[in-house]
Amino acid sequence: MGLLSDPNRRKALTGLLTRLNTPICIVCYLAGIVWFMGLAFEPFTLRTYMSENAMGSTMVEERFSSGERALSLAKEFDAHKRKAGGMPVEWLVKAMQSRGLEVFTQSFSRKLPFPDENKERYMVRGTNVYGILRAPRAPRTEALVITAPCSPGNTNNQAVALLLALAQYFRNQIYWAKDIIFLVNEHDLIGTQAWLEGYHHTNITGMEYSPLQGRAGSIQAALSLELSSDVITSLDLVLEGLNGQLPNLDLANLFYAFCQKLGVLCTIQGKLQRNDWDTAEGYTHAAQTMMLMVLKQACGRSWGDHGLFLRYHIEAASVRGINSFRHYKTDATTIGRLLEGMVRKLNNLLERLHQSYFFYLLPSLSRFVSIGYYMPAFGLLAVILLLRVSFPGLCHCFSVSLQPSSPGVLTVLTPVVISHLTGVALYLLPVHLQEMAVEHFPVSETEAVVLTAIAIYTAGLALPHNTQRLLSGEGTEQGWKVLKLTALLYLAVLLGCTALINFSLGFILAVTLVPITASITPHMPKALYAVVMVLLSPAFTILYCVFIYQELIEAPVSVSEGWMLFLSVISQGILDHALYGSLVYPLLALFIYPCWLMFWNILFWN
């Protein structure tokens, strides 16, 4: 408080901040980037360790041995799937019943807001089949879920078959203290969403589904299984869920521990772990793995069936088999044992997984970066906004603008309101105007939605400052300062909240938005800065992310392919919002974009 009440020291502090404002900001920005890149350097990260007592000390013995039977089941399932031309519900119900499970089905239907061209679906109608193995040793108040999506075509048969084989094996064991639910869902995430909503009696996305007839206790954890070949070379763990939510780190630790025990190759983001952290290649590898995680988390979609469970406070992860035709092979029995081990450990849980971290980044499966280590990287970027806000000229404007009679407030209010109305248009119009667009232009519905979104985005660049000039005449010197102050504060709060919910998204937005927003004034060369601002706008950020992502998964694309991918990313983003309630699209359309428009306004102030 001495600093706050002693005027001399305050004067010294503000003097220092004013004189060195720009150098401090530049140093902060660079330090933020360097800090973030340093997170992938192994000595700066922590080794993962099992925090949960119930899963730590008691090693279980895995005896699952019917891997071969699972593979023959897979063939049978495949045949029935072909015959039924979709999910073979009858066969699955019989197969589960014959293995001693209580079997129920749930039908659901959902009309997408516009056709999904990636997966070629519009009116979705399907059935979930699930069987419950009742726990013989405990009062059935808790449950675990193993799920395998029934995908179209040839994929994922082995996963469903392994699920059935596991059910048969588990049925004969007596140590289960939690009910185990085996779920085969159709239409991947839509089926999972319908089942979860039915299980928890909620309806948040307007899905139509029949109520569940059989239920178990509160679900503690869930594993989603994706296997498409008889033998695999490695198992990949997928953690990123809806809105960038992650399961408890102990679930990843559990997977890693069993992979080590059974000698299965395990990857994360499809990347193997390397031991040469002190070489440049080793560091680059870790950095790439972490960047992939950041990009996947930032886009806020669910990267596997597990991602929707997280919203219901259920720790979940997807285990994906990868067959890359290397020499190292793992058979279905070993995968079955691995799952048996994981489920038995989860069965031992006395309370929900909560001991370990929920906020982390993984440069490799055995190393993690916790929130305390990565937040400073964001903090260093966010503090630039606050430093620019505390710029004394702006501070003075603030006290002036407190008087409602002064013109400051009104001149600021107009651009703020107009920017936000543009944002609302960007959020509402693409989906609502698709019919009209299809009528008048030779495009499909999906293209209509995406192109309308891009058109509104571009139109927004022209609209606000023109309207504002029309309404209130020439902008004053004080006016833009007040507007900049408002916009900086708004952006700081916005990015702070975003980074808390989804660190990666907040960080990526901060990296691109902070430099230009911190330095913008109307007195700069307009054309040059307009180009720079557009190149650093949210839409271009998405475009860069698409290219970087393709580069990182070692599937680089040409510019035109990248553009097509960019369009499909936008349509997927809008669909994810409508279908599962992903928040990235509304966040960008309703808040980030209007905020960016406010800075755009400042550039063209007079």
Added chain:
Amino acid sequence: KTVCDLNLSSVLMNSNLVHRADSFFLATKMAAPLTLLLIVAVTIRAVLFRSSWAELISERVEVVSPLNAWKRVVEGLALLDLGVSPYSGDVFHETPFMIYLFHFVVDYAEIVFMVSPDLVFCLSRFLTSLKQKYALESDRYPADCLELLRSPKEMFYIPLKVAMFYLLNPFTILSCVAKSTCGLNNAIIALFILCTLKGSALLSGILLALATYQSIYPLTLFAPALLFFLQRLYIPVNLRRSSFWFFTLQYAFIYVGSLVVITGLSFFLLGSWDFIPSVYGFIFSVPDLTPNIGLFWYFFAEMFEHFRLFFICVFQINVFFYTIPLSIKLKEHPVFLIFMQIAIISIFKSYPTVGDVALYMAFLPAWSHLYRFLRNIFLVSCVLLACSALFPVLWHLWIYAGSANSNFYYAITLLFNFGQILLVSDYFYAYLRREHHLTHGLYLKKKDGTEATLVLK
């Protein structure tokens, strides 16, 4: 002394004349914006009442507390209708008056909640009476301080600004849409302030008793109200003067008498004393530890049970303790003291909500002449804004996502209260500094002629 008195009375007459001419001019000039403001405020509320947000808002812990949640009022009413004492469960904690009020107007509840903040808007009128005081002051102070005094033109807009700060404050709107009974309590306190400033000791005493009956804490407003009346009647605060004691006893009698009558009436309404432990016991002993924007819940959830009584005393004393030093320091400025007391109550009370915060924030435009002396107002506004945005985010992470925990939420609560305390102390310091400048001149010089700075220690 007589000369001085004569001088004073002539100035008073003068200013009265000016005032009358002004007020006619003012009334016509202010009516339009005030009506517009009212229409805007009511429209916002009506729209929100009808929207799907209303339900969401009424569940927010920042907006409703166990004391004033509408859900609990409905529960109490249902029990009352069944002929059971509404206090028989552990759900209902309103006073008997409140439940009987809603018993009759439950169908019009929305209208009641819409009207109640508008009552507070009466508050905005109070500054007309302050105006004369400032007009008087202008003679007495050194010439260079004239820029510190408010010109009548500035004063015109203050009622409008106060009304705007209250009616359009998002905190008030949220609290109103959630149908939190906090709005009614605020209306009672506002009416009390209005009656006090209009100089009606009887009404002021009765309304203060009603406010105390509603939520105990306004008890501390007794001191500023008394000081105001003493000042108004030119009675010096002197313990050896009989006139001082006579008036104090008179006011205390009105206050205590009406308190006794109100409590007695409640007893006859319900036929039992159930409401005493259920309302006042609930406020004092803090049994409900639902998270809110206050300081109590986390502390008492973490505490060992056998220290509970001690710490309850420590926490509750905070509200009442500051009355004594503040009354001594601000005995010449009872209106500012009222503001300080209301702010302290809303920070340190056991179940605070954003509605309480809105009440003292409505006073801020009344001290617009202090802006030039405020030092941290920018920092404080940033902190309060950021906290308001972070409350729902961290609540989401804690309760829905399950990834954060109560420590994250409490950290923001602490920051929010830190901001509030900084705000109040900043205003206090600015007020004292203005008084200092009024008596010593605006541009202080050190003995050697250089510019001096004031340091608060």
